[in-house]
Amino acid sequence: EAGVVQSPRYKIIEKKQPVAFWCNPISGHNTLYWYLQNLGQGPELLIRYENEEAVDDSQLPKDRFSAERLKGVDSTLKIQPAELGDSAVYLCASSFSQGGTEAFFGQGTRLTVV
């Protein structure tokens, strides 16, 4: 069984440019998460989806970040425009449902904004 797939693995962009990350969760997983992880820190939640509905986006900086999960499967996270402080690893995870189940993580996308 394939795990959570993220692309690209690495991305270097200039500040003020747009960038998009893609996530393909494990088949059958209803819950999808996007986390941000700074160096030496734990993951911090950006947004959580239950199927195609964003049920928690309270930590998503909506002035520049947006996300979508079409048809309740794949998801895209976008930043426009990117700032230097956005340099981090963006992790996607999925699980069967929120509560009482483990989350499976992708390898992450390491973003460097120069």
Next chain:
Amino acid sequence: SQQGEEDPQALSIQEGENATMNCSYKTSINNLQWYRQNSGRGLVHLILIRSNEREKHSGRLRVTLDTSKKSSSLLITASRAADTASYFCATDNYGQNFVFGPGTRLSVLP
């Protein structure tokens, strides 16, 4: 905000020794999970312990949970160089999101 707080922040031991790391949290939880992250990689789930459980084992891993003290510990016995990684606890707060602590960086020296 981070619910869990791992302790110590960093731990260095010799191969074959046991490693113990702790996690403290603030609010009531449904379950607590431990994850491992190798450098530059995604997180790998290690073990889940529910709020009505006190201890759980998986291979060389032993997790305890004390809900009265709002704390958990992860014990890795007979450590190996391959155990070198960052370890995170994550709390599941009754249908809310997994909240991760800052992690413990474990170095196992050959």
